[in-house]
Amino acid sequence: MPSPFHGISMAGNALRAFQRAMEVVGNNMANVNTRGYSRQTIEMAASSPTTIYTASGAQQLGTGVNISAIARTRDFFLESRMQSALSDFGRSGTLSESLRSIEGVLNEAGNRGISSALDGFFNAFSALGSSPNDAAARLEMRNAGVTLTTRIRDTYARLEDMETNGTLQLKQQVEQINDLANTIHRLNGQIAREQVMGAGATNLADQRDMAIQDLSQLVNLSTQLHPDGTMSVTVSNFSLVDQHTVRTLPDTFDAASQSIIDGSRSVPIRGGKLLGSLQSLQHLSSAMDSLDTLSNTLRAQINPLHASGINPLGNTGVNFFNDVVPPDLPTGARDFNLSDEVLASSEAIVSGVSGAPGDGGLALQFSELRNTKLAGLGNKSMLEYWRGTVTGVASESSFYKITHESHGAIVEQVQSQIDAVSGVSLDDEMAELVKFQRSYQAAARVLSILDSTTEDLLGMLR
Amino acid sequence: MQVSTGKRITQLSDDAAATPYLIQSRSVRAAVERYQKNLTSGKDFLANSESALNETAKIMTQGYQLALQGATSATEQSSRDAIATTINTLQERLVNLANTRGNRGQFIFGGQTNEAAPFTVTSGTLTFNGDTNPIQIETAPGTRMTVSTDTSATFIEAYDALEALKNDLRGGNIGNLSGLDVPRLQDSFETMNALRGDVGARLQRVGELEIENQRRMDELTSTISEIEDVDIVEAVSRMQQTQVAYQAALQASSVSFNLSLMDFMR
Numbered sequence: 001m002p003s004p005f006h007g008i009s010m011a012g013n014a015l016r017a018f019q020r021a022m023e024v025v026g027n028n029m030a031n032v033n034t035r036g037y038s039r040q041t042i043e044m045a046a047s048s049p050t051t052i053y054t055a056s057g058a059q060q061l062g063t064g065v066n067i068s069a070i071a072r073t074r075d076f077f078l079e080s081r082m083q084s085a086l087s088d089f090g091r092s093g094t095l096s097e098s099l100r101s102i103e104g105v106l107n108e109a110g111n112r113g114i115s116s117a118l119d120g121f122f123n124a125f126s127a128l129g130s131s132p133n134d135a136a137a138r139l140e141m142r143n144a145g146v147t148l149t150t151r152i153r154d155t156y157a158r159l160e161d162m163e164t165n166g167t168l169q170l171k172q173q174v175e176q177i178n179d180l181a182n183t184i185h186r187l188n189g190q191i192a193r194e195q196v197m198g199a200g201a202t203n204l205a206d207q208r209d210m211a212i213q214d215l216s217q218l219v220n221l222s223t224q225l226h227p228d229g230t231m232s233v234t235v236s237n238f239s240l241v242d243q244h245t246v247r248t249l250p251d252t253f254d255a256a257s258q259s260i261i262d263g264s265r266s267v268p269i270r271g272g273k274l275l276g277s278l279q280s281l282q283h284l285s286s287a288m289d290s291l292d293t294l295s296n297t298l299r300a301q302i303n304p305l306h307a308s309g310i311n312p313l314g315n316t317g318v319n320f321f322n323d324v325v326p327p328d329l330p331t332g333a334r335d336f337n338l339s340d341e342v343l344a345s346s347e348a349i350v351s352g353v354s355g356a357p358g359d360g361g362l363a364l365q366f367s368e369l370r371n372t373k374l375a376g377l378g379n380k381s382m383l384e385y386w387r388g389t390v391t392g393v394a395s396e397s398s399f400y401k402i403t404h405e406s407h408g409a410i411v412e413q414v415q416s417q418i419d420a421v422s423g424v425s426l427d428d429e430m431a432e433l434v435k436f437q438r439s440y441q442a443a444a445r446v447l448s449i450l451d452s453t454t455e456d457l458l459g460m461l462r
Numbered sequence: 463m464q465v466s467t468g469k470r471i472t473q474l475s476d477d478a479a480a481t482p483y484l485i486q487s488r489s490v491r492a493a494v495e496r497y498q499k500n501l502t503s504g505k506d507f508l509a510n511s512e513s514a515l516n517e518t519a520k521i522m523t524q525g526y527q528l529a530l531q532g533a534t535s536a537t538e539q540s541s542r543d544a545i546a547t548t549i550n551t552l553q554e555r556l557v558n559l560a561n562t563r564g565n566r567g568q569f570i571f572g573g574q575t576n577e578a579a580p581f582t583v584t585s586g587t588l589t590f591n592g593d594t595n596p597i598q599i600e601t602a603p604g605t606r607m608t609v610s611t612d613t614s615a616t617f618i619e620a621y622d623a624l625e626a627l628k629n630d631l632r633g634g635n636i637g638n639l640s641g642l643d644v645p646r647l648q649d650s651f652e653t654m655n656a657l658r659g660d661v662g663a664r665l666q667r668v669g670e671l672e673i674e675n676q677r678r679m680d681e682l683t684s685t686i687s688e689i690e691d692v693d694i695v696e697a698v699s700r701m702q703q704t705q706v707a708y709q710a711a712l713q714a715s716s717v718s719f720n721l722s723l724m725d726f727m728r
Contacts (some may be wrong), residue, residue, distance in 0.1 A: 004714055034613070050672060093613065099475070100473065100475065103473050103474060103475055104473065108474055108485060109469075109471055109472055109474050109476075109690075111606070115485050115488070115489060116488065116489075116492065118489075119488070119489045119492040119493065120492070121494060121497035122493070123493060123495075126493075126496050126500060126600045127496060127499065127500065128498070129598070129599075129600060130500040130503060130504065130598070130599035130600055131500075131503045131566060131599075132574075133564075133566045133567070133568040133576065133577070133598075134503075202627050308680070352574070354574065354595070355577045356573075356574035356576075356593065356595065357568070357574070357575070357576055357577040358568060358572070358573065358574035358576040358577075358595075358597050358610075359574040359595065360598065361598075364598060364606060364697055367600055368600075368603070368604050370493070370603070371603050371604060383489055385483055387485050387486065387489075388482075390474065390481070390485065391474075391478070391481045391482045391485075393474075393475075394473075394474035394475045394478045394481045395478035395479075395481070397473070397474075397478070398475035398476070398477075398478035399478075427647035
C-alpha cells in the first residue's frame with residue numbers, strides 16, 4: 001500500500017530526473033568543442049510499480065520515473081573503420097612527404113640534376129674528341145667531370161642526411177607509440193576500478209578512445225574490449241597492451257622487411273606512420289644504391305680505357321675518376337671524385353690512345369658510351385638507368401600524393417559519420433533542453449496540484 | 463604557383479607520366495646542341511682546308527701556264543730563268559699553304575700529329591712529318607665524320623712537279639718541259655681539284671646536318687615547353703575560377719553559420 005504522499009514523492013522523482021536530464025544536455029552543450037567527446041544521453045525507465053489492492057483485486061500502480069543510465073553514444077563499427085582509415089592516412093602522409101623530399105634532393109625538374117650533369121659530361125667528351133687540339137675543350141671536360149662528381153656526391157650526402165633524420169623520426173614514432181600504450185594501460189586500470197564500483201566511466205573511455213585513435217595513426221593495430229571494461233591492443237603479432245600489462249615496443253628495425261625487431265622475433269608493420277617511415281627508409285636506401293651503382297659503373301667504363309692512353313703531359317696509366325686498386329671493392333658514390341691527376345690539371349685528361357695532339361679517338365669513344373647499353377645496369381645505358389631511378393621516385397611520389405589525398409577524404413567521411421552519431425549538435429541539444437524543460441514544468445504542475453489536494457485534506461482535519 | 467613560375471612542372475611528380483619523356487628530351491636536346499657545336503668546329507676546319515686547297519689549285523694553274531710559256535721555243539733562256547724564280551716563289555707559297563693552321567692553331571694537313579709544321583723542305587724535296595690518322599667530329603649518336611683530308615702525297619707530288627719544272631726551265635730542257643712537266647702539272651692540278659671537290663662535298667654535308675639539327679632542336683624545345691610550361695591563359699582562368707569558388711564558399715558559410723535554433727527561441 002503506497003503512502004499517502006506517494007504522488008508527491010513520485011513528482012519529486014520526476015523533477016529530479018528532468019533536472020538531471022537538463023544537466024546532461026548542458027554538459028553536452030558545454031563539450032560541443034571538446035575533441036573526442038561523445039554525446040551523452042540520459043536513459044529513463046519507469047521505476048518498479050507497487051501493488052495496490054482494489055475491490056477488483058491486486059493492481060500495479062506506477063511509481064514514476066528513474067534514471068537508468070547515462071550512456072555515451074558510440075558506433076564501434078565506425079570506430080574500427082576510423083582506426084584503419086587513420087592508419088592508411090598516416091602511412092601515405094609520411095611516405096608522400098618523404099618521397100617529395102627525395103625528389104627535391106634529386107632535383108631533376110630543373111636543369112640542375114644528375115641527368116643534366118651526365119649529359120654535360122658526355123657532351124664534353126664529344127667536344128674534346130671533335131677538337132682535341134683545343135685546350136679549352138680539355139678544361140671544359142674537367143669542369144664537366146667536377147660538376148658530375150660533385151652532384152653525385154652532394155646528392156648522396158643529402159640522402160644520407162635524410163636517412164639519419166628518417167631513423168630518428170622512426171625512433172620518435174616508436175617512443176610515441178609506447179607513451180600512448182602507457183596511457184591506454186593507465187586508463188584501462190582506472191576504467192576497470194570504476195566498473196567494479198558500478199559506474200560506467202564515460203569520460204575515461206572517451207580519453208582512451210582518443211589515445212587509440214592517435215595510436216592508429218602511428219601503427220596498424222587491433223583492439224579487443226574485455227568484460228571488465230579494459231581494452232587490449234595488439235600490433236600485428238606483438239601484444240602491446242593487454243588486460244593487466246603493457247609491453248614496450250623496441251625501436252630496433254629492419255627497413256628491408258618493414259618490421260620492428262624484438263629480440264629474435266620480428267614484428268611486421270602493416271600500416272600507420274611507422275610503416276611510412278620504414279618504407280621511406282627503403283626508398284632512400286634504394287636511391288643511394290642507384291648512385292653507388294652509377295658511380296662505380298662510370299669508374300669501370302671510363303678508367304681502364306682512359307688509363308690506356310697517353311695524355312698531353314706524356315703520362316699513361318692515369319685514371320679519370322678516383323678508384324681503388326682492383327682487389328678492393330669500388331667505394332660507390334660517397335667519395336666519388338676525379339682522380340688526383342685530373343683534379344690537378346686538365347692536361348692529365350687523355351683524348352686518344354696515341355697521345356698525338358690531334359687524336360680524339362678515345363674521347364669520342366667515351367662520348368658514345370652515352371648510348372651504350374650495359375649488362376651491369378640491366379641492359380640500360382647510364383642515362384636510362386638514372387632516368388629509371390628518378391622516374392620511379394617521381395611516380396611513387398605522385399601516387400602517394402594522390403593516395404594521401406583520398407585517404408584524407410576517407411578519414412573526413414568517417415569522421416563526419418562518427419560526428420553524426422557521437423557529436424554534439426547544438427540544435428538537437430536545444431530541442432532536448434526544451435523538451436526536458438517542459439517536462440519539468442509539467443511535473444512541477446503535478447506537484448503543486450497534489451500539494452493543494454493535500455492541503456484540502458489537511459484542512460478537513462482541522 | 464604555376465602562374466608565378468611559368469612552369470607546370472616544378473617537381474617531377476607533378477606529372478609523373480611525362481617525367482621520363484621530359485628528361486630524355488632534355489638529354490637529347492643537350493646532345494644535339496653539342497653536335498651542332500661540333501659541326502661548327504668541323505665547318506671551320508673544312509672551310510680552312512677548302513680555301514687552302516683553292517689557293518694551291520691556283521698555284522698549280524699558274525705553274526701550268528708558266529710551263530707552257532717556258533716550253534715555247536720562242537722564249538729566251540733568260541726569260542726561262544726568270545720564270546724559274548717565279549716558280550720558286552710558287553713553291554714557297556705551296557709549302558706555306560700545306561702548313562696552313564686552323565682556328566685553334568693546329569696544322570690542318572698534319573693528321574693527328576698536328577702541333578708542329580707537318581711539311582718541311584730539305585734539299586729540293588718536300589717531306590711529310592705528320593701522320594695520316596683522321597681528325598673526326600661526332601655529328602650524331604655513334605656517327606663520326608672525318609674533317610681532315612689526307613693531302614700528304616698530293617702536296618709532295620705538286621712540289622716535286624714544280625721542282626722538276628724549275629730544273630728543266632733552268633736547264634732549258636724544252637723537250638722535258640712540253641713532254642713531261644706540262645702533263646705532270648695538269649695531273650697534279652686535277653688531283654688537287656678532286657681533293658677540293660671532296661672537301662666541298664663534306665662542307666655541304668655539314669651545312670645540311672646543321673639545318674637538320676636545328677630543326678630537331680626546335681622540335682625538342684617546343685616539346686619540352688609543351689610538357690613543362692604553363693598555358694598562362696588557362697592557368698590564370700583556372701586561378702580565377704578557384705577564387706570565385708572560394709568566395710562563394712565563404713559567403714555561403716557566413717550565411718549558414720548564422721542560422722541556429724537559438725535565434726527562434728526567447
